[in-house]
Amino acid sequence: MKTKVTMTINGVSYSHEVEPRMLLVHFIRELAGLTGTHVGCDTSQCGACTINLNGLAVKSCTLLAVQADGAQITTIEGLAKDGKLHPIQEAFWEKHGLQCGFCTPGMIMSAAQILQRNPNPSEAEIRHELEGNLCRCTGYHNIVKAIQYAAETMAKR
């Protein structure tokens, strides 16, 4: 039996009848058509599906769409404001924090949460907090540098 679910994603309200088993990530990708949020695994390891739900970075493959009824969600598509990149997006570009780009949306969404909690993290803290996000291309070096760089530029603003 389908259930009606309504949520706000990047400031836009989406309402759909969904099967109770539908994952939030599939709601975002297939019903809202926001394909920047990726699915890289089926066991909640890779973090490519990381989004922000009511202020918290979550893995959208690990929630059901029905659990997000009424939620305020930001995805990678909603991070840039008024055509201006978020400092973390800028930093990933500046520091070559991505190669194939597939893990990148989840990395950036996690990085946003890392810096929200701790605006001046050490390298070790960044590496520890990236535990839930896998990248196969960069060896993490430039991702860590990007997050450090973003912390610096955000502190100046």
Added chain:
Amino acid sequence: MATARLMGSSIKRREDPRFITGKGNYTDDLKLPGMTYAAFVRSEHANARIRGIDTARARAHPGVVAIFTGKDMTGVNSLPCGWLLPELKVPQHPPLATEAARCVGDPVAIVIAESQTAALDAADLVKVDWDVLPSVTSTARAATPGAPQIHEVAPNNIAFKFQIGDAAETDAAFTKADVVVKKRIVNQRLVANAMEPRACVARYEDATGDLTLWVTSQNPHVHRLLMTAFVLGIPEHKVRVIAPDVGGGFGSKIFLYNEETVCSWATRQIKRPIRWTSDRREAFQTDAQGRDHVTDAEVALSKDGTMLGLRVKTTANLGAYLSTFAPAVPTFLYATLLNGVYAFGAIHAEVTGVFTNTTPVDAYRGAGRPEAAYLLERMVDACAAALKMDPAELRKKNFIPKFDNGYQTKVALMYDSGNYGPCFDTLLQMLDYKKFRADQAAARAQGRLLGVGFSTYIEACSIAPSKVVGALGAQAGLWESGKVRVHPTGKVTVFTGSHSHGQGHETTFAQLAADQLGIPMDDVDIVHGDTGIVPFGMGTYGSRSASVGGTAILMSINKIKEKGKRIAAHLLEASPGDMDYANGQFFVKGSPEKAVPFGTVALVAYVPHNFPEGVEPGLEETSFYDPSNFCFPFGAHACVVEVDPDTGHVKILRYLAVDDVGNVINPMIVDGMVHGGIAQGVGQALWEGAVYDDTSGQLITGSMMDYALPKADGLPMYETARTVTPTPVNPLGIKGAGETGTIASTPAVVNAVVDALSGLGVDHFEAMPLTPERVWKAVQAATSGK
């Protein structure tokens, strides 16, 4: 005014804005009108005959559009093997197994439905009547008496026996040796794990007969050729293969797989588009895997440390079927690399390829070369230990001396250029080796176990001369295409047959083209990954895009310049032979004021009212570059670790890399590839490994929960540097950089751990990864009874 050189500049990537804003265009993002969704029914057994398949319940499931089994695919051939060694045993590899499944995950039916969930639900309702047979997954056991036989065409599960080098010369070297060092070295099986799972969308248009396949491919033309000519028998020119944004490959997306082949066939039956996307569990079971060698190696040495001979016997696990390029990996990409950077007196290698009831093995980042480097570098350290020599000194003593134009190895290859000593010396300086040994001794006195491991490597890349690879069994030429289209406004589109799935071609090739043409980079666009637009190309693997693909683009640019000179000479009433080109201007040699800008020549080429006789209008050139040889990057890496003997935990304190990849287009991008490669190689050394249960044939490490991928908190910041020895093989002097880190880092890490534990009596690890458990056990074994 001279434009700034773009070659050699760390220019920010042009592809990044779409990726950092979530606007990438990956295969699974594609949604077409009338789309259907596929799920595959797969074998849960490692070796089992199919008695029957009952699809009745599944067909009745709501939303199901069609179900096909192998029996429905009449007239469809086996998936081909593209590299045929002499006397290679080639078993049938049907896109859907018809008679038997030979590994867990072997597909037996496709279920197509109106939604992904309906397809998955219905796939669960397909009932296969299995006759389960005994299986074998172990590399060492596959060819032993009594092992279950997998393919009738391959007695004793042996696919091929290969040898290279001079057996008699090698025997003689061992006869006169003062010291012989022998080790068994297991190079465990790895899973590539590109972050984007494989996917395809196949759309057949009944009205025109056109088939479009979007697929996660590193080489869309190769996909199209293999699928149309060898498997489906449909016209190549009616098929368009598009590899859009692809989320990493590392080799695993080179090959033609069952799933895209079945979807391409099935869309012609149902006349609706079909999307299939692998989940990660399927990826573990079906993406071609890497490595999986068991080797017995021995080195003959004189007392002073001269390496007289190397003898290698390797068994290479090929899995259940021959994947597209599988036979090449443990032979021409492994055994031919066993000379390394060392002046061995003699080498002989034997490789036996075996079938097992496992996922097929093929090229994974480095492909054969990491196996060779790991073996050599572990053996060199073992030799140093046996001779009580410093491992750095032993390496330096045996390096091939500097050469600029050719070194004939003992294993067929002719190296292009090399200068190994300075590269290694740079590494020792960066490390401050003397100081490290003092620090290590001081730490040991406090009970802390530090270790350093070195590795050097040689890589054969920019694959490769067609004539040579053809003689070695390749069923394809391995050249590359590059087309340059100058538009009437002077803007330029470059089409490359290579493919970017993280490598940044849209940036590096634009740097190359803009630099060569002396025009702004913003005036150049790079197009790749679409057989409908790009001339036939061989794609991206083996670190070949810049060296082979870049040279093809350069050749087309040179043709553009030559034609432009004739047009400009006509406009200036000068002789074409007197014309030169620089900074976006065609000009008369010695009279730079007599010049025509590039844009004007472009416009005149398309509006040829005043045009030279005998010159065709238009300004567009295509080139196909077939290199005369491989290129041979080299390097030296070092890893510093601390090992906790009580827990077996290994912590990497420093990682240093000095690579020589020839000339570099974009240092930032090359550094990034080196970083990523290092992480993958460290992964093999410390965490990764595909494990099969040899009784049931089940893949134990079938998810990211069970297979440990490198994470940020296990890795350090990498300290990188380069020496530059341009290759004489291609005019760009570029050797190739995509795989160096993966090749070098595994032995550096393992050597470091052995060095750290050497004081406790640990001198070797037969198997990787060096998990805390394995390290702790080695420490216990070495210290118990002491």
